[in-house]
Each structure stands twice: as structure tokens, then as C-alpha cells.
Amino acid sequence: MAESAKKILIVDDEPDVTDLVAYNLKAKGFVVETLNNPNAAVGFAHAFKPDLAILDVMMPELNGIQLCRMFRADPAFKGIPVIFLTAKAEEHDRVQGFETGADDYICKPFSIKELVLRVRALLRRASPGANQEASQTQLHAGRLVLDRERHVVTVADAPVSLTATEFRLLQLLMERRGRVQTREHLLVSVWNYETEIETRTIDTHVRRLREKLGGEAAWIETIRGIGYRFSENAPREAS
Structure with missing residues (x-):
């Protein structure tokens, strides 16, 4: 991955936080822009076109949850990885973050080294063509098609809007069709690093993924x- 080509947007109302994170990410070769005014984030993002966004949750007027929902509703940003960086460390806060569409959730105070590792992992997963098998670019199951090369999922030829993590989760399940994947294995394989995130995170993402896939x-x-x-045989609910 050419990190120098990867652009990261950081939105946090605390300048000390944005300065610290930006300094360390720039030192690793990333292109970084920061905003302390969340109200300007969407307009700025359209001009900057980030590959990943880091959002604080607790911000005045427009919080990170609301901002993430705006990104997910915008065709220009619905697929970019989003990391929440926040002091809200309770489990229900993390679950809400993932249900909103975040790909990762890091609690303050945080380790800069860990943040950089998570940024790299998310960008690696979001890169088109990541982990492709050489001879097969598409995975099929009933009306469900996952295209690795185009990074697109369709059901009955209609596109399904997935986050980068949801796409990777579905891809892994389809690639290992018929084989049981433990929650712990999914955490390591999908998130690409050992983590202390609760296995409930997997259940949250699977629930969101199922909602988006409908009958499939x-x-x-x-x-x-x-x-x-991922079933080897067509379930009765899928057609």
C-alpha cells in the first residue's frame, strides 16, 4: 500500500487531539487534514476526498454519530472506513457506534501506535483487490454476488451499500463457505489484528449485514x- 497516497480526515473539536493524531499519521507518510468544526466536515470531505475518516463522538452541535450517518448516506463516502475516537468507553456506546456504521472504535486515552496499526488495517481491507484469489473475482450464492475486483455486492442485480468492514466480513464468510467461523477467529481475520473488542461486535456487524442483504x-x-x-446449500428463505 502506498501510504503517501492515502488521505485521512480527522474531525475532533479538541485541537490538541487533532494536532497529535495528525502529526503521527503524517510521520508515517499519510496525507492528513484536520477539522475542529464538525459542521464543515461534509463539505470539506467532498473537496478532500479522504480514504479514511477519524471522528470524535462527543462534539457540540454535530456529534460523531450524526456525522457518520451523514457519511454513510452520501454516495461519495458510504464505503470509506470510519474510526470513532472517543472518551465514551461503555459497551452500549461502542455498540451504537458500530450500528451507526463505524468500522472501528478507539477509546481515549489511546495509544498512537495502536491507532496507526488500526488505520493501516482498515485501509488494507478497504483497498480494491485486497486478499483476492487469483482466478476468481466474483463469489456467488443465489441472487447474491460479491465482486472482489470492483468491491461491489449485489442482490438480484441491485447494489447493496456495505461498509468496508461489512464487505470484508461477507467476503470472508463466502470464501470459507460451509466452514464454521468462530467469533474470535472473525475478530482476528476481519479486523486484521488481535483486539480486546467484545465478540458482541461480530454479532452487531452480522445483524447489520443481514438487514442489508434482505432475503439473501x-x-x-x-x-x-x-x-x-455461510451455508453450502441454498436456504429456503433465499431464492
């Missing part, structure tokens, strides 16, 4: 107490 969600089976499996 039946391909994803819950293996109670263990994890998930």
Missing part, C-alpha cells in the same frame, strides 16, 4: 455459542 441473509447461519457459517 438466510445464507448466513448462526452456530449457537460458536460463531457463523
Whole structure:
């Protein structure tokens, strides 16, 4: 990955935080822009075209949750990875963040080294062509098609809007079709690093993914107490 070509937008109302994060990311070769006014974030992002956004949750007037929803509703940004950087460390806060469409959630105070690792991991997963098998660019199941090369998912030829993490999760399940994937294995494989994020994170992402897949969600089976499996055979709910 050419990190010098990767652009990161940081939105936080605390200049000390944006300055610290920007300084360290720039030192690693990233192109970084910062904003302390969340109201200007969407307009600025259209001009900057970031590859990844880091958002504070607790901001006046427009908070990170609202801003993430605006990004996800905008075709220009709905697929870019979003990291929440916040002092709100309770489990229900993290779950709300993931349900909003965030790809990662880092609590303050945080380790700069860990933040850089997570940024790199998200950008790696979001890169078109990442982890492709040489001879197959598409995965098929009923009306569901995942195109690795174009980074597109369709159901009955209609595009499905997925975040980078949801796409990677679905891709991994489809690639390992018929094999049970434990929650712990999914955390390491999909998030690309060892983490202390609760395994409930996986359940939150799978629930969102199923909602977006509609009838084709039946391909994803819950293996109670263990994890998930993408069915080898067409479920009755899928057609």
C-alpha cells in the first residue's frame, strides 16, 4: 500500500487531539487534514476526498454519530472506513457506534501506535483487490454476488451499500463457505489484528449485514455459542 497516497480526515473539536493524531499519521507518510468544526466536515470531505475518516463522538452541535450517518448516506463516502475516537468507553456506546456504521472504535486515552496499526488495517481491507484469489473475482450464492475486483455486492442485480468492514466480513464468510467461523477467529481475520473488542461486535456487524442483504441473509447461519457459517446449500428463505 502506498501510504503517501492515502488521505485521512480527522474531525475532533479538541485541537490538541487533532494536532497529535495528525502529526503521527503524517510521520508515517499519510496525507492528513484536520477539522475542529464538525459542521464543515461534509463539505470539506467532498473537496478532500479522504480514504479514511477519524471522528470524535462527543462534539457540540454535530456529534460523531450524526456525522457518520451523514457519511454513510452520501454516495461519495458510504464505503470509506470510519474510526470513532472517543472518551465514551461503555459497551452500549461502542455498540451504537458500530450500528451507526463505524468500522472501528478507539477509546481515549489511546495509544498512537495502536491507532496507526488500526488505520493501516482498515485501509488494507478497504483497498480494491485486497486478499483476492487469483482466478476468481466474483463469489456467488443465489441472487447474491460479491465482486472482489470492483468491491461491489449485489442482490438480484441491485447494489447493496456495505461498509468496508461489512464487505470484508461477507467476503470472508463466502470464501470459507460451509466452514464454521468462530467469533474470535472473525475478530482476528476481519479486523486484521488481535483486539480486546467484545465478540458482541461480530454479532452487531452480522445483524447489520443481514438487514442489508434482505432475503439473501438466510445464507448466513448462526452456530449457537460458536460463531457463523455461510451455508453450502441454498436456504429456503433465499431464492
